Amino acid sequence: xxxxxxxxxxxxxxxxxxxxxxxxxxxxxxxxxxxxxxxxxxxxxxxxxxxxxxxxxxxxxxxxxxxxxxxxxxxxxxxxxxxxxxxxxxxxxxxxxxxxxxxxxxxxxxxxxxxxxxxxxxxxxxxxxxxxxxxxxxxxxxxxxxxxxxxxxxxxxxxxxxxxxxxxxxxxxxxxxxxxxxxxxxxxxxxxxxxxxxxxxxxxxxxxxxxxxxxxxxxxxxxxxxxxxxxxxxxxxxxxxxxxxxxxxxxxxxxxxxxxxxxxxxxxxxxxxxxxxxxxxxxxxxxxxxxxxxxxxxxxxxxxxxxxxxxxxxxxxxxxxxxxxxxxxxxxxxxx
Amino acid sequence: xxxxxxxxxxxxxxxxxxxxxxxxxxxxxxxxxxxxxxxxxxxxxxxxxxxxxxxxxxxxxxxxxxxxxxxxxxxxxxxxxxxxxxxxxxxxxxxxxxxxxxxxxxxxxxxxxxxxxxxxxxxxxxxxxxxxxxxxxxxxxxxxxxxxxxxxxxxxxxxxxxxxxxxxxxxxxxxxxxxxxxxxxxxxxxxxxxxxxxxxxxxxxxxxxxxxxxxxxxxxxxxxxxxxxxxxxxxxxxxxxxxxxxxxxxxxxxxxxxxxxxxxxxxxxxxxxxxxxxxxxxxxxxxxxxxxxxxxxxxxxxxxxxxxxxxxxxxxxxxxxxxxxxxxxxxxxxxx
Numbered sequence: 001x002x003x004x005x006x007x008x009x010x011x012x013x014x015x016x017x018x019x020x021x022x023x024x025x026x027x028x029x030x031x032x033x034x035x036x037x038x039x040x041x042x043x044x045x046x047x048x049x050x051x052x053x054x055x056x057x058x059x060x061x062x063x064x065x066x067x068x069x070x071x072x073x074x075x076x077x078x079x080x081x082x083x084x085x086x087x088x089x090x091x092x093x094x095x096x097x098x099x100x101x102x103x104x105x106x107x108x109x110x111x112x113x114x115x116x117x118x119x120x121x122x123x124x125x126x127x128x129x130x131x132x133x134x135x136x137x138x139x140x141x142x143x144x145x146x147x148x149x150x151x152x153x154x155x156x157x158x159x160x161x162x163x164x165x166x167x168x169x170x171x172x173x174x175x176x177x178x179x180x181x182x183x184x185x186x187x188x189x190x191x192x193x194x195x196x197x198x199x200x201x202x203x204x205x206x207x208x209x210x211x212x213x214x215x216x217x218x219x220x221x222x223x224x225x226x227x228x229x230x231x232x233x234x235x236x237x238x239x240x241x242x243x244x245x246x247x248x249x250x251x252x253x254x255x256x257x258x259x260x261x262x263x264x265x266x267x268x269x270x271x272x273x274x275x276x277x278x279x280x281x282x283x284x285x286x287x288x289x290x291x292x293x294x295x296x297x298x299x300x301x302x303x304x305x306x307x308x309x310x311x312x313x314x315x316x317x318x319x320x321x322x323x324x325x326x327x328x329x330x331x332x333x334x335x336x
Numbered sequence: 337x338x339x340x341x342x343x344x345x346x347x348x349x350x351x352x353x354x355x356x357x358x359x360x361x362x363x364x365x366x367x368x369x370x371x372x373x374x375x376x377x378x379x380x381x382x383x384x385x386x387x388x389x390x391x392x393x394x395x396x397x398x399x400x401x402x403x404x405x406x407x408x409x410x411x412x413x414x415x416x417x418x419x420x421x422x423x424x425x426x427x428x429x430x431x432x433x434x435x436x437x438x439x440x441x442x443x444x445x446x447x448x449x450x451x452x453x454x455x456x457x458x459x460x461x462x463x464x465x466x467x468x469x470x471x472x473x474x475x476x477x478x479x480x481x482x483x484x485x486x487x488x489x490x491x492x493x494x495x496x497x498x499x500x501x502x503x504x505x506x507x508x509x510x511x512x513x514x515x516x517x518x519x520x521x522x523x524x525x526x527x528x529x530x531x532x533x534x535x536x537x538x539x540x541x542x543x544x545x546x547x548x549x550x551x552x553x554x555x556x557x558x559x560x561x562x563x564x565x566x567x568x569x570x571x572x573x574x575x576x577x578x579x580x581x582x583x584x585x586x587x588x589x590x591x592x593x594x595x596x597x598x599x600x601x602x603x604x605x606x607x608x609x610x611x612x613x614x615x616x617x618x619x620x621x622x623x624x625x626x627x628x629x630x631x632x633x634x635x636x637x638x639x640x641x642x643x644x645x646x647x648x649x650x651x652x653x654x655x656x657x658x659x660x661x662x663x664x665x666x667x668x669x670x671x672x
Contacts, residue, residue: 210557243603
């Protein structure tokens with residue numbers, strides 16, 4: 001068995017993934033990472049190690065005209081060759097004219113498609129082919145743009161996702177902890193299978209490309225194993241961040257000023273966020289200034305003060321306790 | 337008042353530093369950072385804002401022959417001009433032939449000199465002129481070489497140091513939270529005071545120089561404020577790391593297997609480290625394999641197993657409890 005295939009099988013067992021009788025969606029762009037994942041899964045099915053219903057999913061962003069169509073054609077042919085089911089989404093709306101970050105918007109619609117598909121197929125999981133390189137690049141990307149511990153913590157190998165209709169399924173990254181981009185390319189070459197090259201991966205106007213093509217090679221002059229090092233650090237910080245996470249279910253309805261003030265600052269912020277999430281259902285439109293207002297409330301010794309939140313919501317301090325107050329104006333009225 | 341001087345005074349108050357009647361050692365290399373710090377302190381003394389006994393300390397590493405001597409001469413002249421006391425150490429041993437990292441070794445002997453001086457002068461504090469740039473570079477340096485949360489957490493602005501003879505004093509970095517290297521250079525130019533340039537700061541064989549001269553300029557193409565961003569992240573992670581710290585005094589003599597197993601992994605490691613520190617006095621010679629052995633002990637259900645540590649020390653598991661066992665052989669015997 002090729003080492004790449006053996007490693008995938010080892011990881012499959014470690015992640016406790018099903019060996020038979022489930023549908024699994026595999027996201028394939030046509031690049032070396034996702035092609036090698038599909039290839040290795042096919043290999044494991046041929047060897048009767050896995051008896052699963054693999055569905056190759058390709059999202060055509062239509063960002064690069066004829067090249068996008070060629071990618072889609074390539075992935076379709078690959079699925080046929082491997083005898084996997086194939087699902088494609090041809091995205092019509094023009095991402096280039098959308099507000100915000102192009103890569104982020106593309107990612108959002110792609111994940112929506114994958115989730116929709118997973119729900120339709122009653123799939124156990126969606127697999128993506130992220131590698132250690134992606135993990136390292138994500139850490140650097142977030143570090144450069146500015147981020148606390150949670151942003152520096154890496155992607156998870158295994159993550160539960162709540163679907164819109166169906167109960168839930170998993171998002172799994174079975175290459176993340178062991179495969180590098182060089183490994184996936186080598187496995188494709190060894191298997192004499194071509195892969196597609198996305199020209200956007202060379203466009204230095206994208207920060208990610210700059211990180212991959214310019215920054216990481218420089219870091220490698222200091223530490224030749226920097227991809228390994230950064231991807232380990234990301235996993236380590238992921239463990240730290242998860243051990244610190246506070247579930248909104250754990251937070252009481254009413255907070256005690258004294259208890260909050262005694263907490264280390266990072267924990268205080270996490271408790272406040274969980275508390276606001278509990279009362280508001282989300283953290284949308286909350287800005288730094290709102291947290292600063294709550295902090296002033298906390299540190300003042302006068303009773304009966306108020307911190308204003310968006311939508312007429314308030315945090316009220318009374319007798320050393322913090323109360324959340326919903327807007328008295330009907331929210332549906334404001335939304336119209 | 338020049339903005340730089342005003343900022344230093346604001347920071348001085350924020351850090352709660354004494355305004356009079358104390359000796360303060362100021363480490364001055366002759367570069368823009370430390371020269372601007374000395375200048376600004378002089379300015380505050382002239383304005384009667386501070387009435388302190390400043391001692392300029394210069395460490396001559398003798399790494400660059402005649403240039404090192406010129407630096408020393410320059411700092412001596414500066415101290416005279418500012419009417420500050422001056423102390424110099426001319427280091428004789430040849431750092432270049434020492435084992436280990438040259439910069440790290442140089443740093444160690446320099447801090448030893450500064451501490452010795454602080455004790456002799458019964459000083460309240462040693463000041464060093466680290467800037468936001470140093471903070472950002474340190475984060476990157478540790479990230480590239482490999483480090484967990486504690487290594488990514490930045491330098492402290494204020495830190496208690498235990499002296500060898502005297503009780504204790506502080507190590508203070510009064511520029512760290514607000515001044516950039518550009519600010520210190522500008523203040524020197526504005527004050528028409530020259531500063532020395534260390535040619536080793538241009539030598540790309542040093543990782544730090546590579547980070548400063550090659551990596552950060554690339555990061556600035558993605559985020560022009562990356563120094564600010566990284567230095568804020570370092571402070572944030574410092575708060576996280578400190579909130580997680582476990583003092584060896586808090587850890588019981590005997591650990592419960594069940595309690596340890598219930599902890600999130602990062603906390604488990606911190607508790608074990610604190611526990612070993614409590615029993616051993618230090619963590620020297622402990623390697624990954626020793627922690628791995630203790631982890632195997634924790635996760636096995638058999639009673640009465642042992643994990644071996646250096647120097648014949650052992651961790652013993654019995655009835656769901658971990659005991660630390662000192663070597664039965666006299667340690668003084670082993671050391672001879």
